[in-house]
Amino acid sequence: MNMESPVTESPQVLVTRLAEAARAAQRVVALMSDAQKAQALKAAASTLRDDETAILAANKRDLEAGEAKGLSGAMLDRLRLDGARIAAIADAIDQVAVLADPVGEVIDRCERPNGLVLSRVRIPIGVIGIIYESRPNVTADAAALCLRSGNAVLLRGGSEALHSNRAIHAAMVRGLESAGVPAATIQLVPTQDREVVGAMLTAAGLIDMIVPRGGKSLVARVQADARVPVLAHLDGICHTYVHPSADPGMARAIANNAKMRRTGICGAMETLLLDVQFSDSVALVGELLDAGCELRGDARARALDPRIVAASEEDWDTEYLDAILSVAVVDGLDTAIAHIAAHSSHHTDAIVTGEDPAAERFLAEVDSAIVMVNASSQFADGGEFGLGAEIGIATGRLHARGPVALEGLTTYKWQVRGTGQTRP
């Protein structure tokens, strides 16, 4: 497909054409062996490295357009590629290539009294739609994960990264085709027409799952408009509760890391719950304030340190993604669990405690995708969980939850082997 060709079709016709081509290609890759898919990904990593010059030139076009449009320095930095970043993108593809292939795994097997043998076997989901914003590396990461798990993918990136995405896509497709993977396995939507996003979101039966990768407004729009199943998290309002039995040093270290290591990631702590019986709260909040974190507290929290400002009701439901933290003093484990039930986005919530019964109650009763004991919520990440790269983190309740990687890109079929059985 010539990515520069003007698109004259309606969004629905375009998405139907792309999705049907993806479905045909997916039928081929669904039957490819582990080794074939791994080899194809290594080839794509290699052609991506070969195209460094072309990719940097395309990225330069995007950066110049972005500066002209007045993009923020942060957005330009997310957009910017250099030799090291391209090498990192290629290395990430190589890392996906060596991940275990989930396709074909027999989930379970049983023989019925009538002799029928039933197996549940893992298969690819089919055609995945990825809707993302400015980071060009998502083009390569998402494509690699989808292919590794036998899926085809429709990639719809942000207009600010248009040329970078096209160059990365073209380089990967050349490598994949050299290894026998149909080009339509990985397609970049050839227009920035926003109506195409709407057409993708409603393409039930053509696209099997949509994964939005980007800011809250993008994810909210996708969740609101989609008829296709969506794998996503809207936000990460993550809590850390410090139990009276917590080791003070551990509590200080975890609170600091959970908030301040990187304030902009979805696993960053946004609300700190300090038990009224915890003895070291003054030092703990003092360290956060000294580290440059703004604390917004309830009345009892403000009594811990005059630098703590008053929290409003909205603060308990706010994902700051910044060096800001809401702090409440709570009366025991039950109050902490109730606060989390009322305000958590069910992404990641943690307890710091020295008592196993409190830890086990927290793990059992807090209903979030990830629940942690004595660890920083910033560990909420597919790589840290040993999944390899992740396609996203899901806070929905169906299919896959928490960090989602290859297994979350698969489903299963029932295989029934008989010897002529008929049903009485």
Place this chain on the structure above:
Amino acid sequence: MNMESPVTESPQVLVTRLAEAARAAQRVVALMSDAQKAQALKAAASTLRDDETAILAANKRDLEAGEAKGLSGAMLDRLRLDGARIAAIADAIDQVAVLADPVGEVIDRCERPNGLVLSRVRIPIGVIGIIYESRPNVTADAAALCLRSGNAVLLRGGSEALHSNRAIHAAMVRGLESAGVPAATIQLVPTQDREVVGAMLTAAGLIDMIVPRGGKSLVARVQADARVPVLAHLDGICHTYVHPSADPGMARAIANNAKMRRTGICGAMETLLLDVQFSDSVALVGELLDAGCELRGDARARALDPRIVAASEEDWDTEYLDAILSVAVVDGLDTAIAHIAAHSSHHTDAIVTGEDPAAERFLAEVDSAIVMVNASSQFADGGEFGLGAEIGIATGRLHARGPVALEGLTTYKWQVRGTGQTRP
């Protein structure tokens, strides 16, 4: 809740109130032990038996209203209860009570190099909405499966079964409450206002999953309007392909059983694909015709028997649910797989063959929820699969596929146990 009270709230307010009560009750049952839930279900089966007289009286009101409304004999039969049917409903609850509890199962567990111990633990989905039609037994079956897996349920049955459903619900709740299960765990929507169905379908965040149980028009409406994830199958256009190597007697027996055992179930064969090289096609179609099945064939099929009428293009995409079968003669396995890819509803498709390579290719390449070798597609059933009762059969590609029972009513959480780890 007094089921006879007039409902004056708006549908959205009503669904919000019911769903929030369900969520609170679900938090209680989510933490109940296997034994507590089993005991509660046995108590509900027992109170259901105790209330036989009241349930039969309520059912009589529904039957009289149905006759007055001129319901068909088939609908009246689906609606009709008697002592034996009530005993069967109670027995089914007892059978669910003894099924293994999926909640708390550790799906997998690993220790990371930094010492973090990760476990994926099965938990209930939360609040399930069931939207169903005339069979009153669904009230008890669905409620039992949802509670067994730690979920709360909102039941919205058909108006024709209103009094029967209310009597069954009241009997079950009395038993459940006697065993410490909150009444709001199982709620019957207290109005037949059709707008309430729309409010349930759009109650994202309040209801976690909707399961429609009924005819194609109900399922289609649910799938079209739902914002809440839906577990369903729209139809079962099931194929049986007879390979040249098939044992003639086995092929005749399977074809007959797959079509004629019960023509109205979703696993019934709707299209028969006869390989042009199969030697016994004349006898096979002759048996179906002699059994009273109407056959609609392509030109080569019609040449097998003059009683076969011409199939139209729509026939290949039609679920008859009747003694009607479309028949095509195909040139080999690839043609059969291509026909199924083009026309199957991806519910259940089968091959009859004497050759393992053909069987394994069919199992690998046919992309349906259930693929079968040398067995009748009428085995597509949770009971036959050893799952106990089923909440439904799903043809979607996410979460659960094929017959869905207790496991499909659960999701998982990640539990992370640390010793003070912070992320570098």
